[in-house]
Amino acid sequence: MAGDEPSRRRNDRALDEDVPMPRQDPKERVKNFKEVALGYTEEMAVAEARRCLKCKSPQCQKGCPVEVPIPQFIDCIVQGRYEEGIALIKSKNALPAVCGRVCPQEQQCQMNCVRGKRGDPVNIGRLERFLADWEREHGVRVPERPAATGRRVAIIGAGPSGLTAASDLARLGHGVTLFEALHVAGGVLMYGIPEFRLPKEIVQREVEYVQSLGVDLRLGNVIGRIATIPELLEQGYDAVYIASGAGLPQWTGCPGENLGGIYSANEFLIRANLMKAYRFPETDTPLRIGKHVVVIGGGNVAMDCARISMRLGAKVCLNYRRSRNELPARREEIENAEEEGLTCNFLNAPAEFYGDEKGWVRAMRCTCMELTEPDERGRTGVRPIACSDFEMETDTVIVAIGQTPNPIIQRTTEGLRTNPRNGTIIVDEDGRTNLEGVFAGGDVATGAATVISAMGAGKRTARAIHEYLTTGPRGDRT
C-alpha cells in the first residue's frame, strides 16, 4: 500500500494524535470498582498500531526493562496476526496483561517513540494490553516445556519480580519453587493495586500461566519462619532468589498516629484489595472509613488509596508536602483521581493527630511547607514555615509515605549484607548478594519502585541465576 510508506505516514498530521482509550465516565466509575480503562477494540488497536513508523533503529525497545520486541508485536497487530504478536511479547514478558495496564509507559518505551517528537507517541501499553486481553479471550497457549536441567531454584515472593524470574527460569528448564507468604499469589498486584486499575481475575490468570510453565507455587509460606534461606540451600535448592518486595509501612512519627481510623496505606490497601473489604459485609474482612478522608503522600499508592476512598463514598483530600510539580504519581493517575473528585492540598506536612473519647481520629494539625533548593539527589527540598500550623477535621487518615523491605528474611539470614539505612539487600547489577547462590531483586533491593522495574530485575537476575547454574559460581565474588 502506497499510503503506508513510512515517509508519507510520518508527515500525515492526522496520525499525530493517538486513538483515545475508552473509559468509564468519572461520575459513574466513582461509584463502582470496575475497571476504569475499558481497552481498545480490534479496530482501535489496528488504527493505533498503524501509527507506528517502523523505525529502522527502534528507540522504544530501549526503554523497556524487560526487552519486549515492540515494533515486531505492533506489526503483528497491523497484520492481524494476534497470536503471533502475543507469543512475541510473552517470549520476554510473562505478565503482559499486567504491564499493559500499570507500566508507566510514558517514562519508558513511549518516551523514546519518534512519533512523540511531534504528536502523541504510539500507545504501546494499550496495544500490549489489547493483545494480552485478546489471548485471554481466545485461549492461552502454553509453550512446550524444555528438557529439565535437574537444577532447582527457590524464589521467595510471587509478586512481579518473582513471577518474572520464575517464568524465565522455568522456560530454561530449571525446577522452580515459588514461595508466597500470603494466601494468594501476585504480591503487590493483588494487595496493592486496586481492582479498578488491575482486575484481580486478570492477575490470577497470569499467575496460572506462570504455573502452567511448571512452576511449583507454595502459598502461605513465610520464608524466614517456615524455612530460612540457609535451610532452603540445605534442602537441595541450587540457588535462591529473594523477591520479597517492600512491604513494611513507613510512618509520620507524629503524636496520635496510633489512633483508630489512621491506617498505613498497606493496611488500607490489603483490606480493600486483597481481602475485598469494599464488598463488606458481603465479604468477611471489614474496612471502616469515615466521611472526610485525608491521604498523606503523593505517589501512586496515595492515589490508589484516595480513589478507593472516593468509591466508598468519602470526600477525600490529599495532603502532599511538596507542590503539584513534584507529585511522584503518574500524571494519568493524578488526572483520574481529580476527575473523580480528589482535592489536593499541597505544601503541608502532618504535625499531630487528635482523637475523640473512643480513641478515633477526629482532626489533625498540619504545618505549611515551602520548597527549597534540590538536594544532592536532585529532589526538590522542602522546609516547614514557622508558625504556619492549621487544623483540619478528618475521621480517616491514610499514611502513604512509602514502604521499606520486610525485615523477616534479613533478620533470619546470617551474614546477608543489607543497607542499614533502609533495610534493602545489597546486590550487584545482576542481583547477586554477598552469599553464594543467593540473589535478590525488585523492591527488596531497590526500595519501593515500580512493577516493571521489579520485573526487569527479575529478568536480569534470572539470567544471572541461569549462568550460575550452568557455569558455576564466578571466581571474582566479593
Next chain:
Amino acid sequence: MYRIVAKERLAYKHTLFTVEAPDIAAKARPGQFLIVVPKEGGERVPLSLCAYDQEAGTVSFAFHEVGRTTKELGTLQEGEGLFNVTGPLGNPSEVRRYGRVLCIGGGIMIAPALLQARALKEAGNEVITILACRSAEFLFKREEAERVSDRVLIASDDGTVGERGLDFLTDLLAKDRIDRCTVIGPVVMMKRVCELTRPFAVPTIVSLTPIMIDGMGMCGACRVTVGDRMLFGCVDGPEFDGHRTNFDELIKRQRSMLPEERLSSMLWEHKGGCACGRR
C-alpha cells in the same frame, strides 16, 4: 487444604482444632502464632499456637466463637479442610531457666498458656500455672495443667471456681519470690496482672493479640506502643514487656472495628449460620 484431624470442645463456644501442617509443625515453637484462612475469600485470623507434634505433622490452635469467622470455623468438623494455615509467625518465647515462674492463661488463651508452661517446666523452672476463666463452666484443661506444672491455681471472674478475680496474686507475690511471670489472655486481664506484678518488680511478659491482617509486618494494624517505641505485634512480638506496654491504647485499637464485626456476625447468623457447634 489443611485437614482438621481432631476437634475438641473445650467449653461452650471454646474449640480446639488440630490440623495437618507438617512443615509448620517442624518449625513451630511456644509463643508463636498462626494465621488461619478458613475458606477461600475468608478472613485471615491470627490464632496462638497451642500444641505441635513434629512426628504426627500437626499443629493445634484454639478459638473462642465470638465473631463471624470464628463462629463459622466452629461449624467445621474433623476431616474437613481449611483453605490456608500460615505459620509459624512471630518470635518464639524466650524460654530459659528463671527459677520460679508464674504462667497465667485467661479464657481461651488457657490453651496456649499450657504450651508455655510445659516449655518453662522442661527448661527446669518451678512453674505455677494459673487458669483464669469467666466462671466454672469455662474452665478446661485442668488435668493437663496439673501434669505440666508444679502447682495449679484457679481463678474465675464470678468466684464459681477457685479464687474470685486475680487480686489474690498480691498475696502470692508477697509470700513467694517469683522470678518471672508470663501472661496470655484478654487484654484487660493482662493489664490487671501487670498492675499487680509491678509493685513487686516481677518481670512480666505479655503475649499480645492485636488486630492484624497479614501477620508478617505489612499492614501495621497490630502496632503497639511499648515504652516510647511503636512496635508491630506480628514481627516484633507477640511477646512484650508488660510493664512498658500501653494497654489503654491497645484496648481502644482492638475495639476499632467492633461495629463492623458485630454486623458481620449478625448477618451470618441471620442467613442461617449457627454457632451452636452442630450444623
